[in-house]
Amino acid sequence: MLPLFLCQNARMRNTTRNLLFVASLLPLLACTPQETEQAALPAEESADRIDLIIDGQSVVTMDPAGTIIENGAIAIDDGVILAVGTAAEIHSEYTAAETLSGDHRIVMPGLVNGHSHAAMTLLRGIADDLALMDWLNNYMFPAEVEFVDAEFVRIGTELACWEMIRGGTTTFVDMYYYPDTIAQVVDSCGMRALISATVIDQRSPDAESAVDSLQKGSGYIERWQGKNSRITPIFGPHANYTLDAEQLKNTRQAAMRFNAAISIHVSESPFEVQYAKDTYGMTSIEMLDSIGFFDGPTIAAHVVWPTEAEIPILAAREVGVIHNPTSNMKIASGIAPIAAMLKAGVRIGLGTDGAASNNDLDMWEEMRLAAFLQKVEQMNPEVLPARTVLRMATSGGATAIGLGDEVGSLEVGKRADVIQVAFDDVHHVPTYDVVSHLVYVSDEQDVASVVVDGKVLMRERQLLTIDTERVATEATALAARIQSALEERNRK
């Protein structure tokens, strides 16, 4: 099919062409004389002019076969991946308005951060070294009620997007307050996100109760559903200890009405499991399953303490589990049985959690710690190899959050969420195994360029969609106000 296409309509655009130009370039066997004449035009004229070509000394596609192309390239137009091949193939076929050079650059899918509270960048370092319930009830919830408003969320989310883009994250799943504000920031900075309206049965920065937060959340979903293809509005019921069974059921029903997904904290700490046992006579996941909570798409953050009986429930209900190793270690929540869940067929991605319990948004660190934590826990270095972890941060994570058909791998027809990782730093010299380096060596400082939906958000470490100077100034000024309010409170 390809030779016919090349000859007949070199200017054909978009997805039809994706289907036709699938892999390597076949010889132009089928051209009629007239078509041959067209194909013989000078390269500049005959090649298709598209938006973007990204070159790489290796292209790590994360497709199901784990294909890695040496001296590869990706052709992108209208936000879609048109072709993946060798640089020679791609450049003979297309010319682009912009090309990102592949010199010492590894090309791979953007990272998927499956669980964050983005605006908590502004609470980073305010309260460290505390257990989850102490940290939440005595520090975070009160601080949030006191300081968090729409302006706080705007600045904190901009900070987070800056940090995430800088570190190669292209998609994140957020749960915080003032979701309209989060969505506006994501709209303008160009990232992709599932943004939850938090539902919680206590006074929060943007609502008074479960009923109030669910009602306001529904309004937000109505406003943002179908508005921007990069932004998916979802519900974020906080946890089974901040909402009762009825409220959790009501949230699921509201989500079903909107055909929206849900993100929730599940089995994060022994406290939660004990609370579920005491209150419902069941462990957390059993309780959620018993009320039909998993009847629609669910993203479950943490899942540190699933019982043996609960793991098959997660697999059967296609719950996307998000592993947050750094947060789980810092708050001493425990070690999630990731290897066992993977073996049982549970969909697993990685996340950073909020910056106040991490304390950064570095997905490279999550990859490394995810691998190391399972290995040392099981005293088995073969558990969770680099390839498995890289999948959790890309295609596996995308599947866990319900975007597996759209992003997470570099395959023809998918949305173009692509990053270039610089491999010229001393810690990449020499490189024997690129995947080993990506998981065990690379860090966020190595990310050179970031593309989301075909648009360049960072080019050679220059942020293009966020005014970093303004955001830094605003964040510093807001932090100074928080700092003096805290000092004032401490003096009382």
Ligand SMILES: [Zn+2]
């Ligand atoms: Zn969380």
